[in-house]
Amino acid sequence: MAVMTRWLDPDEQRTWRAYLAASRVLMDTLDRELQRDAGMPHAYYEILVQLSEAPGRQLRMSQLAQAAGSSRSRLSHAVARLEAAGWVRREDCPTDRRGQIALLTDEGFATLAAAAPGHVEGVRRHLFDALSPAQVDQLRRISETLAEHLTGS
Amino acid sequence: MAVMTRWLDPDEQRTWRAYLAASRVLMDTLDRELQRDAGMPHAYYEILVQLSEAPGRQLRMSQLAQAAGSSRSRLSHAVARLEAAGWVRREDCPTDRRGQIALLTDEGFATLAAAAPGHVEGVRRHLFDALSPAQVDQLRRISETLAEHLTGS
């Protein structure tokens, strides 16, 4: 039996396209800045941030993947690169012989510390400077709702 | 002289992280659905959509890149793939011998028509169903402001 498609009305259409365009340009811009200034894509920056905030600057691979919003496979490849750059080290997990622990090296921390101000400045300039405080609040609520909706179902 | 970094306050921090997480999961989800159901990534789908809406279902490569929010290089590679799939054809531009025109084939149009209902349903389920009408309106304004801000500077 044919199920009727719930097409988007003009307002929704406009919203969806604006969202697509804005998020694409925003992420592209930040990604390019980060690549230029810190020599790494935004996804790698996020991995380093998560590690830097974890107790002992280390996390199990799975937890790191979860925290950084990455698949396991992607993380495996990424950590291999980060390890080659000297920013991350792998260690065996003492309590689970299957496990691997990724830990941020001092060099990795220093690189992150050097990259952070420029990146934060970019986020501020490209995102927050354009929005009113009310809009920032709206964006937070929308994003939190959305994240919950998406991971919930 | 050292310039003080304008760090993010806790609210901004929370907003930024929520936004990152939500947009990542949203796009990942839609991308996976589209790959599964239509055999193409979302970026390719967008190219086909733009072509389908252009007069004569065709566009110069540069305009198509602009419309789809893609770099020229990326578009070149993508169109090569789409051409191999039989969904797009290239033709020489009659008024500018440097130019190339990408045009949507009937097969490409049919593929797009088959993919659209499922994709729209996904956008609705994952995005609009989670938000109130007021939030949809807010998201539209935020996105439009942001897009203007980013492409303006």
Next chain:
DNA sequence: GTGGTTTAGTTGAACATTCAACCATCGGGG
């Protein structure tokens, strides 16, 4: 404790994107 299932993580191949270098053509100023 034995066997089956789930979990942790890696791997390689296919695919997608970026970056810089490149060729060809267009268009304007002398």
Next chain:
DNA sequence: CCCCGATGGTTGAATGTTCAACTAAACCAC
């Protein structure tokens, strides 16, 4: 007319990401 900078587009190499297949260890039921 000719040169020169700008524009349109492609290419190949390096880099990232995805997908499916795989190994190994843990967990669990019996």
